[in-house]
């Protein structure tokens with residue numbers, strides 16, 4: 001098979017890029033190793049920047065998000081049994097975020113792709129990338145027990161953190177940065193009304209907690225757990241009990257509990273690979289960088305990659321202008337690192353670290369006291385949370 005751009009990975013990054021290129025008249029083929037049902041079964045992030053929504057509009061898939069997504073102008077931080085509000089609108093100069101689940105967003109992207117007749121090969125696993133430093137690279141993939149090949153002009157590695165594309169870059173050409181945290185988040189999705197219309201991030205001596213939501217009838221809650229914990233250690237009742245212990249009493253009293261529709265433990269880690277390009281291979285989204293979920297930066301960091309990359313490819317195909325492609329890695333990484341910094345800061349601020357000394361604990365408290373006593377500190381939090389410009 002021949003195409004202009006071969007995109008590896010049918011998560012939000014690959015799908016959104018495929019749509020943006022398709023609308024610009026650039027032929028592309030997308031390979032996804034799992035079935036569509038499997039991809040849509042994954043529960044992930046839910047807080048989006050307006051920049052992401054604009055890309056969805058541009059890709060012709062933003063209608064339902066505009067209709068059903070909830071605009072949030074603030075969130076809460078709970079500590080010592082009380083709630084303090086971060087007014088995003090006021091402190092970011094009019095900003096807000098959109099609450100809309102990644103599952104819904106991925107469904108919208110698949111449906112748009114279908115309407116436009118774009119090629120998505122499901123259960124097609126890329127196994128090797130060849131000729132990346134030539135003008136005619138190709139992707140070798142396995143489907144239905146057969147080995148096939150896509151010949152193309154560019155390869156996009158949008159195959160997530162565990163994908164093959166990043167690993168196709170020779171070790172000497174790649175620099176990796178990593179931080180693992182000594183805990184994970186146990187997440188529960190339940191068909192219950194959310195305890196609060198706005199998110200609540202909870203700092204508590206027993207560990208961090210988060211009250212989030214997907215809609216007025218669908219809630220998403222998390223608690224910090226040790227890495228040694230397993231899902232079997234956490235029957236629904238135990239989860240709700242522990243969550244209530246970490247919430248301020250009045251919030252705990254109005255929490256509506258119910259059976260978990262989904263329950264999983266995700267370790268917290270940060271990772272960045274530099275550069276995000278090798279020859280004709282360009283990495284985007286989780287394939288190149290991941291963040292702990294604390295500041296809701298994951299999907300939003302992917303969005304800025306896709307913005308820069310779509311513009312770069314469009315300029316190349318329209319005018320043979322290579323400047324966007326040449327500058328892609330540096331531009332994308334400049335924003336990626338700011339998102340890394342922000343999620344690191346929020347993670348350090350709100351979690352219990354097993355080895356934290358009494359001194360460091362007091363610093364954490366001082367940081368929070370400072371935050372809520374300073375308009376400028378709140379401004380720094382708010383402008384990062386709603387998303388830095390790109």
Ligand code: APR
Pocket residue numbers: 008009010011012013014031032033034039044045102124125126127158159160161162163164284285286287298299300302
């Ligand atoms: N061949 C084809 N597809 C592959 C391969 C491969 N060798 N390896 C992985 N994939 C697919 C995965 O099955 C997955 O569907 O690539 C996709 C990558 O999707 P994600 O992991 O969702 O990564 P990305 O699209 O960059 O999404 C950005 O934002 O909310 C955050 O981390 C969250 O997933 C989210 C991310």
Ligand code: PHB
Pocket residue numbers: 044045046047199212213220293294295296
């Ligand atoms: C979520 O709703 O899944 C969510 C929200 C905010 C975060 C992380 C996760 O910071």
